Amino acid sequence: MLQIDHLTTADAKVSLDDVSFLFEAGNIYTILGRTGAGKTELLRALMGLNPLTDGEVKLDKENITKRPIRDRNMSLVYQQFINYPHLSVLDNVAFPLRRQGKKKAQAQALASTMLGTVGLGDFLHRRPSQLSGGQQQRVALARAMVKQSSILMLDEPLANLDYKLREQLREEFPRLVSDNEESVILYTTTEPREAMELGNTMIVMHDGKIIASGAPADLFANPPTKDTASVISDPPISFISGFVSNKTLYFGEGQIAPSDGLQLPPDGPVTIALRPNAIERGGDFSAKIGLSEFSGSQTIIHLDFAFGRAIMMVDGIEAFNSGDDLRISIQAEQMMLFAPDGRNITIRDNQDG
Amino acid sequence: MAKIVLENLGHSYLPNPKGEHDFALKPVNLTWQDGKTYALLGPSGCGKTTMLNIISGLVPPSHGRLLFDDQDVTKVPTSARNIAQVFQFPVIYSTKTVRQNLAFPLECRGMAPAKIKQRVAEVATLLDLDYALDMPARKLSADQKQLISLGRGLVREDVSAILLDEPLTVIDPQMKFMLRRKLREINRQTGMTMILVTHDQSEAMSFADEIVVMKDGLLQQSGTPEELFSRPQNDFVGYFIGSPPMNMITLEPNLGLLCTAALNLTKPLPLESNATVYQMGIRPEHIVMAAKETNSIGMGKIIKIEHLGVDGIVTLELPTGVVIKAKTRKHTEMNVGNTMGISVCDEDALLYIDGTLSSSSR
Numbered sequence: 079m080l081q082i083d084h085l086t087t088a089d090a091k092v093s094l095d096d097v098s099f100l101f102e103a104g105n106i107y108t109i110l111g112r113t114g115a116g117k118t119e120l121l122r123a124l125m126g127l128n129p130l131t132d133g134e135v136k137l138d139k140e141n142i143t144k145r146p147i148r149d150r151n152m153s154l155v156y157q158q159f160i161n162y163p164h165l166s167v168l169d170n171v172a173f174p175l176r177r178q179g180k181k182k183a184q185a186q187a188l189a190s191t192m193l194g195t196v197g198l199g200d201f202l203h204r205r206p207s208q209l210s211g212g213q214q215q216r217v218a219l220a221r222a223m224v225k226q227s228s229i230l231m232l233d234e235p236l237a238n239l240d241y242k243l244r245e246q247l248r249e250e251f252p253r254l255v256s257d258n259e260e261s262v263i264l265y266t267t268t269e270p271r272e273a274m275e276l277g278n279t280m281i282v283m284h285d286g287k288i289i290a291s292g293a294p295a296d297l298f299a300n301p302p303t304k305d306t307a308s309v310i311s312d313p314p315i316s317f318i319s320g321f322v323s324n325k326t327l328y329f330g331e332g333q334i335a336p337s338d339g340l341q342l343p344p345d346g347p348v349t350i351a352l353r354p355n356a357i358e359r360g361g362d363f364s365a366k367i368g369l370s371e372f373s374g375s376q377t378i379i380h381l382d383f384a385f386g387r388a389i390m391m392v393d394g395i396e397a398f399n400s401g402d403d404l405r406i407s408i409q410a411e412q413m414m415l416f417a418p419d420g421r422n423i424t425i426r427d428n429q430d431g
Numbered sequence: 432m433a434k435i436v437l438e439n440l441g442h443s444y445l446p447n448p449k450g451e452h453d454f455a456l457k458p459v460n461l462t463w464q465d466g467k468t469y470a471l472l473g474p475s476g477c478g479k480t481t482m483l484n485i486i487s488g489l490v491p492p493s494h495g496r497l498l499f500d501d502q503d504v505t506k507v508p509t510s511a512r513n514i515a516q517v518f519q520f521p522v523i524y525s526t527k528t529v530r531q532n533l534a535f536p537l538e539c540r541g542m543a544p545a546k547i548k549q550r551v552a553e554v555a556t557l558l559d560l561d562y563a564l565d566m567p568a569r570k571l572s573a574d575q576k577q578l579i580s581l582g583r584g585l586v587r588e589d590v591s592a593i594l595l596d597e598p599l600t601v602i603d604p605q606m607k608f609m610l611r612r613k614l615r616e617i618n619r620q621t622g623m624t625m626i627l628v629t630h631d632q633s634e635a636m637s638f639a640d641e642i643v644v645m646k647d648g649l650l651q652q653s654g655t656p657e658e659l660f661s662r663p664q665n666d667f668v669g670y671f672i673g674s675p676p677m678n679m680i681t682l683e684p685n686l687g688l689l690c691t692a693a694l695n696l697t698k699p700l701p702l703e704s705n706a707t708v709y710q711m712g713i714r715p716e717h718i719v720m721a722a723k724e725t726n727s728i729g730m731g732k733i734i735k736i737e738h739l740g741v742d743g744i745v746t747l748e749l750p751t752g753v754v755i756k757a758k759t760r761k762h763t764e765m766n767v768g769n770t771m772g773i774s775v776c777d778e779d780a781l782l783y784i785d786g787t788l789s790s791s792s793r
Contacts, residue, residue, distance in 0.1 A: 211475060240474050241630050242632075245675070268603050268604060271740060274738050274739055275739060308605070310740075312605060312740065314605040355741050371611070371612075371636075371637035373633055374636065375660065375758075376716075378637065395657045395660070400619065
């Protein structure tokens, strides 16, 4: 169990701002945020690599804030493949065990087993430079895992890999880390889909703060704030200004009455959030097609309204001409509403929805 | 602006290539039309960067010819090819302002100051960067810096084509969306041919009018995104295009038919075939699941559900232990352990013979 209380740093680039969280052993936490959100800074602060101006790090209730890195029982895998170029794959993985004082034969035996788990059993005696990028990253992962640290941290470990290799390693990930089931696993990424797929718990960071956490599917369905909705939506979520007056939601030339599967907040300004599934073809609204893109079996259409921009998806492959007008409808039961301060104030009307 | 023709173009980094495997790029014939967008797609080491470097003139090809508007430019140096390039990491003068960055290529060519001013203003408008002209370039975000890199190529009026070498790698997912749209708009407004190198199939699909898929230096298939998705010519394209990859189910010959115990779906056994492997390729997007058995071609038990946001990926185990994946938006209504009826349109189940799409499925 890892507890952090009020972690604050004053680094020049990105600093942590009063970050608190309780991480439990046996869980995989994905930390999602854009570049500059503070993900790497959080990992570095846990390691003791970034000085804290405030806050505490506790490992199994013991305060380790002042403990040197090597005694923290933590491992980190970086985005870049970092291995010892002069050592064989086997010795790369045995290295941390040797440093812990294990005998050579025992260290190599444990390393060999771990390399089998990550699928490199046939490459023990190669040098890292003789492996592909994906294989090199598996070596780094094996070296981090073999120590059986209490905390295993992975900082965008797949970012430098080819798309398809990333897809494959994502699929294998739960098995790759299965030997570390007693550990707290922290995994940072900028990709919402990766964060949702790999984490039991997803933590969303923004501007050096944790702004949301929870089960990935729940957070996606009910993001607590507008910033959270923005960070976890890919394709991007679109925001449109509107206001509620006399039990009707107005935006641009459109309006929605409360009977459409959505309860409306009290009168005043709101931000309407639309994911692609909230927009359908045919209906009351007129939009201009900015661009259409093809993605697998779907067509992604960038729409320009009089009142803003949004993205919709149409199943199947269809050619749309940029500049054409398209009639669309907005599904009230799929839209989300945010208050001017950013809070999610969506209330679904279950009777109709 | 130019039509680009690759005529039997190949490259070996060895002085005397013996066989096919000595070629980083095996000889290929391709024609790229003026004003369209193209993507060179493949895994690391597939030869896509070699191809790009040949087009820009950084690598002289060992075999074949390269034509810009029917002119042989195979031996023309990079500086005389009028190519603009954008790289993986933004290349900008960080101490200069955006305006100075955009003006620099023109100053180097000795263009008159009034003309430079006009061109810089035009390009800044095209890039939506008018407001930033007097900001220091280092203050911009990664996606804006990439636009400046592009703008430095666009200001020149003599550019034949824009080469983009994985330009979206350092950009966050949501910003990629916006930058891709911007690139397409620039293509439409300027009519400039754009060639994108990428390993990311989704990026290639959404950017390009036509995609060239490569593997081990060999052209696998060249076609529109739609063709690559719905009719992959071989099992590699089926795997590489689409996420998750195409499901491949092994078929056994039986009484003139090719069948599987996993699904009630057959293909006629081609006459005079002495192939060793027959497979049915089905896209995860083409599998329809229903709670009941109506109109289904088989049943599968859900063993995994992945929530990816609006979409989900459902892993199904079929009776004989065959595992397939289906993509759906109804995943939130399903549970692991449920048994689902499976339907697939016949035209979406493709026959692959020894890894190549059968002529009957084309």
